[in-house]
Amino acid sequence: xxxxxxxxEVALVDLVDRLLGGGVVIAGDIxxxxxxxxxxxxxxxxxxxxxxxxxxxxxxxxxxxAL
Amino acid sequence: MIELYAITDxxxxxxxxVRAVTCDGLAVLCAPAEExxxxxxxxxxxxxxxxxxxxxxxxxxxxxxxxxxxxxAAARAVAERRxxxxxxxxxxxxxxxxxxxxxxxxxxxxxxxxxxxxxxMRAKARRLEGARLIHQSLAARARESVVQPGPEALRAAxxxxxxxxxxxxxxxxxxxxxHREMDLVCTGPWPPYSFSPGSGA
Numbered sequence: 001x002x003x004x005x006x007x008x009e010v011a012l013v014d015l016v017d018r019l020l021g022g023g024v025v026i027a028g029d030i031x032x033x034x035x036x037x038x039x040x041x042x043x044x045x046x047x048x049x050x051x052x053x054x055x056x057x058x059x060x061x062x063x064x065x066a067l
Numbered sequence: 068m069i070e071l072y073a074i075t076d077x078x079x080x081x082x083x084x085v086r087a088v089t090c091d092g093l094a095v096l097c098a099p100a101e102e103x104x105x106x107x108x109x110x111x112x113x114x115x116x117x118x119x120x121x122x123x124x125x126x127x128x129x130x131x132x133x134x135x136x137x138x139x140a141a142a143r144a145v146a147e148r149r150x151x152x153x154x155x156x157x158x159x160x161x162x163x164x165x166x167x168x169x170x171x172x173x174x175x176x177x178x179x180x181x182x183x184x185x186x187x188m189r190a191k192a193r194r195l196e197g198a199r200l201i202h203q204s205l206a207a208r209a210r211e212s213v214v215q216p217g218p219e220a221l222r223a224a225x226x227x228x229x230x231x232x233x234x235x236x237x238x239x240x241x242x243x244x245x246h247r248e249m250d251l252v253c254t255g256p257w258p259p260y261s262f263s264p265g266s267g268a
Contacts, residue, residue, distance in 0.1 A: 010252060010254065011254040012107060012110075013168070013217075014166040014168075014254045014255075014257070015107075015110055015111065015114060016110065017166070017215060017217075017222075017260075017261075018128075018164075018166075018257055018258075018260035018261065019110050019113060019114065019130070019131035019260070020130070020131055020132075021215075021260075022128070022130065022260030022261045022263060023127070023128040023129050023130035023131065023258075023260045023263050023265070024074060024127050024128065024129045024130060024152070024155070024263045024264055024265050025130050025133075025264075025265030026071060026129060026130070026133050026135070026144045026145075026148075
């Protein structure tokens with residue numbers, strides 16, 4: 001895994017947190033259903049947990065490198 | 068269908084294909100939505116658009132996946148919550164978000180695999196104490212902070228002035244040196260997702 005890819009994977013956890021759990025929630029005419037969002041979350045969860053595993057094994061860059 | 072990216076009160080027009088739909092002093096930054104399967108690359112693409120918009124203006128990012136039927140619907144959605152969005156923009160004015168996660172390098176084994184329950188509890192207490200000290204130092208340097216749920220001892224977001232980002236990162240590096248038993252990961256700067264109305268912060 002090259003460095004840029006590794007950093008992107010480290011940041012993916014934060015990206016998912018933010019895009020799917022943060023931001024302004026516009027009520028009303030949303031047509032992308034909640035079910036679809038849940039599906040996105042589920043499909044990403046596998047990736048996220050693989051990142052967590054990599055971090056535990058300490059093979060990803062530590063603090064600061066992901067900046 | 069159009070996809071909403073952000074809300075701003077900055078009058079500067081965005082780069083195509085993003086358009087500004089204005090409504091009583093606010094603008095919704097949006098673009099035609101494409102039919103697609105949603106993948107991590109789509110999340111990054113959305114993030115790149117919002118980050119580019121954030122370079123020149125203060126904004127509130129809209130939650131990923133918000134599609135509306137047309138520009139009139141976009142303007143209506145903003146008009147309904149105008150006061151809240153104006154206050155939200157004031158809150159994040161001149162600031163960005165930094166994400167920090169921290170955990171012990173030697174994450175304690177669960178009690179059933181650990182030599183003794185007492186040892187596990189001690190390890191857990193040390194882990195949480197390290198996280199608490201790190202968060203305390205970072206929060207003191209940020210405008211606002213929010214601790215978020217996650218498997219780590221600390222997962223948090225900090226709202227930091229654009230001109231204070233370097234100082235904040237220097238502090239993260241210092242804390243990493245002072246807490247060698249902890250692993251710190253800091254990412255950003257992010258648009259202020261965790262400090263937008265509706266994000267729970």
